Amino acid sequence: MVISKFITRKKAETPEETEQFSQLPIEKKERITEAFINEFAKKGFRAASMNKIVERAGISKGSLFNYFNSKNQLFMYVYKVAFERVKEYLREVREETKDEEFFTRFQKIMEAGVTFIQKHPKLARIYYRILYTGDSPEGATILRELHAESMKFIGSLVKQGVERGEISAEIDVDKAAFILESVLNRFLQVQNQNVLDPSLNLYGASSEESERWIEELVTLLRNWMGESSNEPV
Amino acid sequence: MVISKFITRKKAETPEETEQFSQLPIEKKERITEAFINEFAKKGFRAASMNKIVERAGISKGSLFNYFNSKNQLFMYVYKVAFERVKEYLREVREETKDEEFFTRFQKIMEAGVTFIQKHPKLARIYYRILYTGDSPEGATILRELHAESMKFIGSLVKQGVERGEISAEIDVDKAAFILESVLNRFLQVQNQNVLDPSLNLYGASSEESERWIEELVTLLRNWMGESSNEPV
DNA sequence: CTTAGAAATGACCATGTGGTCAATCTATGA
DNA sequence: TCATAGATTGACCACATGGTCATTTCTAAG
Incomplete structure (x- = not known):
């Protein structure tokens, strides 16, 4: 199953925002970004919780992982x-x-x-x-x-x-x-x-x-x- | 069940080593302490894993939690x-x-x-x-x-x-x-x-x-x- | 009003967490 | 040899984690 590691990989992890996220209404983008910053500032990378971020930002988890492919990429952004x-x-x-x-x-x-x-x-x-x-x-x-x-x-x-x-x-x-x-x-x-x-x-x-x-x-x-x-x- | 919070509390959490831990043979103590330091240095407090520590130190989890009441106390030590x-x-x-x-x-x-x-x-x-x-x-x-x-x-x-x-x-x-x-x-x-x-x-x-x-x-x-x-x- | 495609959702998953405790092992003294 | 007390164990717990994806909701064009 080593192959699947490469096949199932979605995208390279860049610090850039996803197309989908960048096209959001500015107001929403800002609210979400604010939630990100708050959570990371409070907990640091490792302890920061995607669940909490979702909660703070008032969006669903599915959406978050549509905007960013991983916690790591989100942090980079x-x-x-x-x-x-x-x-x-x-x-x-x-x-x-x-x-x-x-x-x-x-x-x-x-x-x-x-x-x-x-x-x-x-x-x-x-x-x-x-x-x-x-x-x-x-x-x-x-x-x-x-x-x-x-x-x-x-x-x-x-x-x-x-x-x-x-x-x-x-x-x-x-x-x-x-x-x-x-x-x-x-x-x-x-x-x-x-x-x-x-x-x-x-x-x-x-x-x-x-x-x-x-x-x-x-x-x-x-x-x-x-x-x-x-x-x- | 608020009461149980106070009743079931074992000991105050002090940075001091437990009596049980202090009475261990020095060699064992040092080996364990070494494992602690390694794990904490590598991961930091939050990401450090008690399971990994136990593994590194070559002791059982039960023992570890006999020596120290919590992750926090261990870290303090x-x-x-x-x-x-x-x-x-x-x-x-x-x-x-x-x-x-x-x-x-x-x-x-x-x-x-x-x-x-x-x-x-x-x-x-x-x-x-x-x-x-x-x-x-x-x-x-x-x-x-x-x-x-x-x-x-x-x-x-x-x-x-x-x-x-x-x-x-x-x-x-x-x-x-x-x-x-x-x-x-x-x-x-x-x-x-x-x-x-x-x-x-x-x-x-x-x-x-x-x-x-x-x-x-x-x-x-x-x-x-x-x-x-x-x-x- | 219908419908197709995109966006949003949250139940769900495997995995890992700190922590517990009944069962087992070990060493000592009689 | 056995009995006893203390140390040691690891299966087990409830919970939280990052991440998935089938399903629903929204939107806008026909």
Whole structure:
């Protein structure tokens, strides 16, 4: 019966939405997508229940499996949606802060990150979940892409900062990018995960509190790595 | 039948090992614990299968549920074991590097982290998993404790560094600790999660490569925040 | 109003889950 | 040798899972 494995396979599993699903009325599509995101954000991939999703979305199971061939494909679709939104957002921020001085720019990027998480906490949860559960191998692929983009983004900022003389010229660009990316990532993480936040009181903090934190962090970083710093070893 | 809920409850669920389990021959205990760790590291809490664990450990299901009252309690036990080992390790490193200069100390701590992950990759996986799955609420409690410890640890290092004049005195200790902790954490994360490592080539890197990376990172940090740095704003 | 084709449905399936417990085995002491 | 108490077992349970598909419902053209 090995052959049947190949014969009965319906379609390749792509992250793309099925034709049938894409042709649905927008309102219904959105309601369903919302239900997907909620369930995956709450439970992660593996524990997410197709039955619950069906229930939340108010459609029948048969329909769901007409729209998507498998749980995996459904997840890939959700993930792709989230991914696109994040990329879009990154692009906007980069454009908006194009002419700012390096550290001001970095500060605004951090603030934008906070805003994004506050606006889309569910998507953030999905992102942070997939990172470590590693449930869905294809998800990992997309994630790698996303992360690479983020590193490239920060890396280019740093390089530009050096060229403009806003950052000490002798600095190792890659390492500096790594450090900045670490701080940025960690900060957003703490905003999103109360587990990590026993003493900082940043989880669920107000925008004002977050912004003050960011400002102080950036001030610190600026004094450390700003171009007026001492000569390197 | 609400009452039965309380009457039939066997024991409070503590992370402690059961009396019965603790009295097992050490060899058997270790074999079983190993099986636990393997399964949880591979699948995470929710997807880990008690049946598989039983199979791996070579014991019967009845025995397993004699040793631990529930999957949750079993997980708590495993987690506690891992937690103790990490704490123990942290303590050692702190003691060993007591008299070093701040940045040298920080460097050694990073190296120690890498070593730990290389020695106990499974435990690291469990740690990184539980972070975001949030499956087990009690697990989150322990995790918070661990993280708080790590922050306290780095915080005290920084304070000491300032007192000794190895770090610029005007620096905000909390923020500096946050930054250092971010970098440390991120670095270890990248070592452990290939998803995060598209360009850095640190995942599964040799000790030598890791150490060179660490050295360069620390050099950078030292030049930025070392006491010979420029005056703060 | 009829009817053909598409869309939606939910009962159903095999499989796997965490957890139980009466029956069996084992080791010790008399 | 037997009796007894504790440890060990695995068949068994109710339930949930992802996925299927024969049937019903909807829709729109003739």
